[in-house]
Amino acid sequence: MSKTKEVYLSDDVRKQNRFRIISQFRVHGKKSRTEISKLADLSAGTVTNVSTMLLNEGIIQVCDQDASHASSSSHGRPRVQLELNPGYKYVVAGSLTFNSISLSLFDYLGEKISTVQEKVTLEKMDGDEIAEFILAMLKGFDVEVAPSIFVLGVQGLTKNNGKEILWSPILSESGMKFAERLSQISNAEVTVANDSAMIARSLSKDKTYADGTFGAVLMSYGIGLGLYIDGQPFQGAKSSASELGHISFKGGDGALCRCKKHGCVEAYASDYAIWRRAKGLDPHALPERPVTSEDIAQIIEEAREGEGPARQAIREAGRAIGFGLAIMFGLFDAFPVVFVGRGAQALDLMDDEIRQALNDHFRFHKQLDINFTKESDALVHVENGSSIVGLEWLDQQAAFGKT
Amino acid sequence: MSKTKEVYLSDDVRKQNRFRIISQFRVHGKKSRTEISKLADLSAGTVTNVSTMLLNEGIIQVCDQDASHASSSSHGRPRVQLELNPGYKYVVAGSLTFNSISLSLFDYLGEKISTVQEKVTLEKMDGDEIAEFILAMLKGFDVEVAPSIFVLGVQGLTKNNGKEILWSPILSESGMKFAERLSQISNAEVTVANDSAMIARSLSKDKTYADGTFGAVLMSYGIGLGLYIDGQPFQGAKSSASELGHISFKGGDGALCRCKKHGCVEAYASDYAIWRRAKGLDPHALPERPVTSEDIAQIIEEAREGEGPARQAIREAGRAIGFGLAIMFGLFDAFPVVFVGRGAQALDLMDDEIRQALNDHFRFHKQLDINFTKESDALVHVENGSSIVGLEWLDQQAAFGKT
DNA sequence: TGTAATTTTTTAAGGGTTAAATTAAATGAG
DNA sequence: CTCATTTAATTTAACCCTTAAAAAATTACA
Structure with a gap:
C-alpha cells in the first residue's frame, strides 16, 4: 500500500521460516535440529541453514551436552540440542501504579533475572x-545490561499499538508522554499496555486457562478487565482492554470516579471506593489520602467480623462488579472470571451480590464459572504478561529484522 | 499446526501474487497488464505469467477493445485491457427477516443481475x-446459474466463521441449522452473517464513511449494531456484531423482549416495542400479530402530530437507544452513527432523548456526530454488504484454491 | 516503408525449498 | 580393536518463483 516496496519473494519465505523455527524454540525450549524439523514441518536442510544463521547471529546457542546421552536412548549420531540464547537480548517488564514503579529484567529465555521497585507518585511528574x-x-x-525493549503495564486506556496512553488515572496529561521520551534516552523500544490485559496474558499461560476463554478482573486502585477469547487476547477497538471499571453503574449522579465521571463501576468497587464507603466519606469526593493495602486489608477484616459499614461497602462493590460483568456477558457470552488484586481477597464476601446482580439482568441464568485466584500480588502477573509481550517482540525482530 | 502440510514455498508466493493481482482488478476494474504491474508492485513478467493463468482459468477476460485507442493516447503498442470475468462465478446475497426472504444474484463483477422475494414465516420451518x-x-x-456461494444476512448472533447462527429471533431452534443443509443440496458455500454487520459493510464503501469509524444502527423488527473501526469491520468475540439490542436497559422486570429476557434495549426500541407501547399493550407480552411497515409508518405519523402515546413510545425508544449507545461509547470511543431501517424514519423525534440518555451517562460530553441515513430500505444494504462478503470469498478461492 | 514508442513476452540470474545422497558421530557385536 | 549399524546433520541437485534486462510484438507517424 505505502511506498515501501513489499516483496513477496524468497526473502520473505526465509523470514517466515526463521520465525517458525524461533517460535518452536520459544515454545519447546531445548530441541535438536531434527526435532525442530518435525515440529516446524520444514525440511532438515532448511533447519540446518536457518540454524546456522541463528547461531551466527547469537539468537540461539548450542546447549551443554551434559545429559545428551540420556535423551537419545538409542544408537546413532547423537542429537545436538539447541536453545534460545538467554543473553541475546533483554526485556524490562514493569508495572506502573499510582504510587510505585516496579521493574523486572528478563533474559531472552524469559527467566526473571532481577527486580527493582521504587515508591513514587507519578501523577506529579511530567x-x-x-x-x-x-x-x-x-x-x-543485579546485572548491567541494555534492554532492547520495555513493556510497561499501566492502568487506563492504551492504544493497541502500545505506543500511546489514551487515558490513565495515575498519570498527569504531560506524564502520559513518557514512552516516547524513554525510548529516546534508552535507545530501546518502549511499549505501554493495560495492566489487566497483561494479567490475562500471564494467566493464559496457566494450564487452567490455556485452552481458553476467560476474563481477568483486576480489583485494586482501579477496576480492569483483561479478556481472552479462544486463546487469543481480545483487543477492543482502540484500547487494549475492555474498560469494565468505567461502565456506568449508577446514573450521572452516582459516586465520583477518578475519571471525573459519576457512577462508574470503579467508583463503587475499587479500593478507594470501598474505603470511602466503609468510612462513610462523601461519595461525591475522592479520598484525600491514598488508600493503602493495609487499609483494604483492615476493611476486609472488619467485614468478615459481621454486618456493618465495611461489609456494606464490599457488598456494594460486588453489585457494581456484577453489573459490569452483566453488561459484558450481554455483549459476549458469559466467560469464567479470575479475580486478581487486593479487592479479590474479599471475593467470598461479594460472591452473592455479584451473582444477584447478574440474575437481575438475566432472567434466565447464563452459565457462570467464577474462579478466584488468591494471588493478590497482581504485580507479578502484570510483569509476567509484559515479559511475554516483550519476548514476542524480540522474536519478531530476530526473525524479520528491523523496520 | 494441524496435519495439513503448510508450505512456505514458491507455491505460496505465487498464490499471494495471484491474490494481489485479482484484488487490483476488483478495486480498479479494467486495467492493462502494465497498469496492474505498477498497482500491484510486481514485475511485468510476473503479471504476464499470472494473467495467462487467470485467463486460462476464466477468472479474468480480455475486454472489448472498443475505446482502446482513446485510452492510450500516444504511440506504441496499445495496452490490452483486462477485467474480471463477470460470468466466472456467482454470488447469491440475501436477507432473511421474520416474514420474508429476499435473494439477489450478483455476478463476479459485483453487478446485481436479478432479485426475488417471498413472503414466508421462517419461525415455523425447520x-x-x-x-x-x-x-x-x-x-x-432471470437467468439460470449455479451460484458458488450464498451469503445471507439474518438478525441475531452469528459465529464469526459465518457457519453458525448462535441465536436468532426469527428462526426456530431447528431452523438455525439450515445453512449446512443448504450447502449440501446446493453444492455451494453458505455463509450466514449478522444483518447489521452487512449494512455497515455496505456503508463502508460509501465515500462518506470510507475512511472510517462508524456504527450502523438497524432499527426494524430488532435493534442491531454493525461497527466499523478504522475502516475494518469490528468483530466481537464470537458474534459478528455487537448486540446493542440486548443490552439490558431496564432491570429484570422491564418490558419483555423476543429473546425472552426482560428490559433489553430491543424491548423498547424495536418496531414491535414501539407499537406495543403506542397501543398501550402489555409490556410483559409480545404483540400477537406481526407489526408491519404500515403500522410503524402510522405510529410515526401520529407522533409527528403531537404529544400522545405514539410520541411517548418513540421517546422511550430514543432513551433505550441512547442508553445502549452510552454503554458502547464507554467500551469504545464514541463513534458516528448511521440509523437505518423503519424506525430510523423517526430519528428526528428521538434525537433529544438519545442525546439526553448519553448525557446522563457521561457527565462530560463526548464528541457526538450522529448522521441520519434516510435509506429505510435496509434490505438493499444487507444484500450489498453480503455480496461484498461473497465476492471476497470468491477472490480468495480464485487466488488460493480450495481447502 | 522505416523508425520511434510502448506494451508484452522471453530469458537469464538469484534465492529459497525439498528430497535424496552424503558425511558425521556414536553404539555395539565379533 | 575393527567395522557394520544407526541416527543426525550437511550437502547436492532439481524445481519454482521473482526480477531485471533483452527481445519481440504492435501501433503511430513521417
Missing part, C-alpha cells in the same frame, strides 16, 4: 521526569 | 424446509 526515573532504576538491577 | 425453500427461490431469477 513525561521527561518519569522516563528519566525509569532509566535510573535500571542501575538497581 | 432447517431442511428453509434450505429447500431458498433453493427453490433461485428459479425465480
Whole structure:
C-alpha cells in the first residue's frame, strides 16, 4: 500500500521460516535440529541453514551436552540440542501504579533475572521526569545490561499499538508522554499496555486457562478487565482492554470516579471506593489520602467480623462488579472470571451480590464459572504478561529484522 | 499446526501474487497488464505469467477493445485491457427477516443481475424446509446459474466463521441449522452473517464513511449494531456484531423482549416495542400479530402530530437507544452513527432523548456526530454488504484454491 | 516503408525449498 | 580393536518463483 516496496519473494519465505523455527524454540525450549524439523514441518536442510544463521547471529546457542546421552536412548549420531540464547537480548517488564514503579529484567529465555521497585507518585511528574526515573532504576538491577525493549503495564486506556496512553488515572496529561521520551534516552523500544490485559496474558499461560476463554478482573486502585477469547487476547477497538471499571453503574449522579465521571463501576468497587464507603466519606469526593493495602486489608477484616459499614461497602462493590460483568456477558457470552488484586481477597464476601446482580439482568441464568485466584500480588502477573509481550517482540525482530 | 502440510514455498508466493493481482482488478476494474504491474508492485513478467493463468482459468477476460485507442493516447503498442470475468462465478446475497426472504444474484463483477422475494414465516420451518425453500427461490431469477456461494444476512448472533447462527429471533431452534443443509443440496458455500454487520459493510464503501469509524444502527423488527473501526469491520468475540439490542436497559422486570429476557434495549426500541407501547399493550407480552411497515409508518405519523402515546413510545425508544449507545461509547470511543431501517424514519423525534440518555451517562460530553441515513430500505444494504462478503470469498478461492 | 514508442513476452540470474545422497558421530557385536 | 549399524546433520541437485534486462510484438507517424 505505502511506498515501501513489499516483496513477496524468497526473502520473505526465509523470514517466515526463521520465525517458525524461533517460535518452536520459544515454545519447546531445548530441541535438536531434527526435532525442530518435525515440529516446524520444514525440511532438515532448511533447519540446518536457518540454524546456522541463528547461531551466527547469537539468537540461539548450542546447549551443554551434559545429559545428551540420556535423551537419545538409542544408537546413532547423537542429537545436538539447541536453545534460545538467554543473553541475546533483554526485556524490562514493569508495572506502573499510582504510587510505585516496579521493574523486572528478563533474559531472552524469559527467566526473571532481577527486580527493582521504587515508591513514587507519578501523577506529579511530567513525561521527561518519569522516563528519566525509569532509566535510573535500571542501575538497581543485579546485572548491567541494555534492554532492547520495555513493556510497561499501566492502568487506563492504551492504544493497541502500545505506543500511546489514551487515558490513565495515575498519570498527569504531560506524564502520559513518557514512552516516547524513554525510548529516546534508552535507545530501546518502549511499549505501554493495560495492566489487566497483561494479567490475562500471564494467566493464559496457566494450564487452567490455556485452552481458553476467560476474563481477568483486576480489583485494586482501579477496576480492569483483561479478556481472552479462544486463546487469543481480545483487543477492543482502540484500547487494549475492555474498560469494565468505567461502565456506568449508577446514573450521572452516582459516586465520583477518578475519571471525573459519576457512577462508574470503579467508583463503587475499587479500593478507594470501598474505603470511602466503609468510612462513610462523601461519595461525591475522592479520598484525600491514598488508600493503602493495609487499609483494604483492615476493611476486609472488619467485614468478615459481621454486618456493618465495611461489609456494606464490599457488598456494594460486588453489585457494581456484577453489573459490569452483566453488561459484558450481554455483549459476549458469559466467560469464567479470575479475580486478581487486593479487592479479590474479599471475593467470598461479594460472591452473592455479584451473582444477584447478574440474575437481575438475566432472567434466565447464563452459565457462570467464577474462579478466584488468591494471588493478590497482581504485580507479578502484570510483569509476567509484559515479559511475554516483550519476548514476542524480540522474536519478531530476530526473525524479520528491523523496520 | 494441524496435519495439513503448510508450505512456505514458491507455491505460496505465487498464490499471494495471484491474490494481489485479482484484488487490483476488483478495486480498479479494467486495467492493462502494465497498469496492474505498477498497482500491484510486481514485475511485468510476473503479471504476464499470472494473467495467462487467470485467463486460462476464466477468472479474468480480455475486454472489448472498443475505446482502446482513446485510452492510450500516444504511440506504441496499445495496452490490452483486462477485467474480471463477470460470468466466472456467482454470488447469491440475501436477507432473511421474520416474514420474508429476499435473494439477489450478483455476478463476479459485483453487478446485481436479478432479485426475488417471498413472503414466508421462517419461525415455523425447520432447517431442511428453509434450505429447500431458498433453493427453490433461485428459479425465480432471470437467468439460470449455479451460484458458488450464498451469503445471507439474518438478525441475531452469528459465529464469526459465518457457519453458525448462535441465536436468532426469527428462526426456530431447528431452523438455525439450515445453512449446512443448504450447502449440501446446493453444492455451494453458505455463509450466514449478522444483518447489521452487512449494512455497515455496505456503508463502508460509501465515500462518506470510507475512511472510517462508524456504527450502523438497524432499527426494524430488532435493534442491531454493525461497527466499523478504522475502516475494518469490528468483530466481537464470537458474534459478528455487537448486540446493542440486548443490552439490558431496564432491570429484570422491564418490558419483555423476543429473546425472552426482560428490559433489553430491543424491548423498547424495536418496531414491535414501539407499537406495543403506542397501543398501550402489555409490556410483559409480545404483540400477537406481526407489526408491519404500515403500522410503524402510522405510529410515526401520529407522533409527528403531537404529544400522545405514539410520541411517548418513540421517546422511550430514543432513551433505550441512547442508553445502549452510552454503554458502547464507554467500551469504545464514541463513534458516528448511521440509523437505518423503519424506525430510523423517526430519528428526528428521538434525537433529544438519545442525546439526553448519553448525557446522563457521561457527565462530560463526548464528541457526538450522529448522521441520519434516510435509506429505510435496509434490505438493499444487507444484500450489498453480503455480496461484498461473497465476492471476497470468491477472490480468495480464485487466488488460493480450495481447502 | 522505416523508425520511434510502448506494451508484452522471453530469458537469464538469484534465492529459497525439498528430497535424496552424503558425511558425521556414536553404539555395539565379533 | 575393527567395522557394520544407526541416527543426525550437511550437502547436492532439481524445481519454482521473482526480477531485471533483452527481445519481440504492435501501433503511430513521417
